[in-house]
Amino acid sequence: MFEAKGLSRTFGDKVAVRDVSFSVPDGRMTGFVGGNGAGKTTTMRMIMGVLEPSAGEALWNRQPITAANRRSIGYMPEERGLYPKQPLIDQLVYLAQLRGVKASVARTRGLELLDRFGLAGRSKDKLEALSLGNQQRVQIAASVITDPSALILDEPFSGLDPQAVDSMVDLLREFTARGVPVLFSSHQLDLVERLCDGLVILARGEVVAEGRADDLRRRGRIRHRLVLDTDAGWLRDVAASLGINVVDIDGPVAVLELPSEPERSAAAADAVLRRAMERGRVREFHELVPQLADIYREVA
Structure with a gap:
């Protein structure tokens, strides 16, 4: 279980996030919803330590989150963080090794994930040779290759075709079935409604609604x-x-x-x-x- 507790972030005189608090329980899929500039990405970055909070903290099992905790979280940023001129399987293995996974294990997992997303025959292709939708599939594979204990995904469904969306949905449900907490942001409200047990709605940098979808309805x-x-x-x-x-x-x-x-x-x-x-x-x-x-x- 991970939590945001009073997270705030300012950039000069601008308040991007103000006193944001919510929790993502084990085995639950939580949708992070808000318009452009609402503060979703900034909040995710603070949880992952990419940005330092101006106030508040992120918690893991009710304790301040550590670097070791963050290494066990699968994180997918909105901006792709992959290498365009490196073969797909090589960079998946490399990224997994950075998180402590043995190369042989990472290669096996990487090939399985590429196969799952319809890219088995392209494992040696360079990323730049793929369409944007297929690059998104590789980004997803990179976020889960370490078999993470939690997932934080920023717009994971962006650019995916219906078949890839179904594969992604199945994958996320497998993680939650094992008790993994999942937080993902999306502008595709129909998907959030179909998948999520809980919702966190942001507007102007603040939480304006939180809870189970049925309760909010x-x-x-x-x-x-x-x-x-x-x-x-x-x-x-x-x-x-x-x-x-x-x-x-x-x-x-x-x-x-x-x-x-x-x-x-x-x-x-x-x-x-x-x-x-x-x-x-x-x-x-x-x-x-x-x-x-x-x-x-x-x-x-």
Whole structure:
């Protein structure tokens, strides 16, 4: 498990990150979400020791993180850190050796990873001969070749085709199944929503939301969609007495906000249904679960 605890970073008069705190538990995949300039990359660099925090600290198993801890973390920076004129397998072996892996073990792992990403036949090619998407695959292989105890990945899915995305997803799930904590940033909110157990949302250098995805979706008032056989305009006249807020009505279709407290929400839902059924047929009545994009827009 690793944590950020009150991490802040200034560049001159500019505050890039302010008092950022969150944790990534063992075996959990956590999505790090925010717009350009929100502070995601700066925060990752501070955790990895690439940047010195202006305040705060990074923790590993609730203790200050050390250089030895960081050597066990697989880190993938947003900017590619590979050698364009060196053969793929040679630089994978070299990078693994820097982390203490024997050359023979690194070569075996490197070839397995290249094969997994569809690059087995190109292990002796120079990096510059590959497309940007394939270079990204090699960068991913470099971050996991040491069999890391944690993963911090900055935009790992950028430039990958759907097949490579699927391979990457399978790989990350194998790590979390072994109890490895994974933190990755991405602008592809659909992927984050599909993969992540937890979310950390940054805006203007600060954490504006953190928690399990399901919990974040259900914060605040709950929206439902009601579809009737007849016009739903009557709801505006009785909304307050039923404990609901009418968000929108379009003919027979109404979007309603129910109270956030479970008991009050259930009572309001029952009351709406009773009134609606007294007036005719109810075709639909179901909860509208917010998408991650909706949560992000709301908090950021």
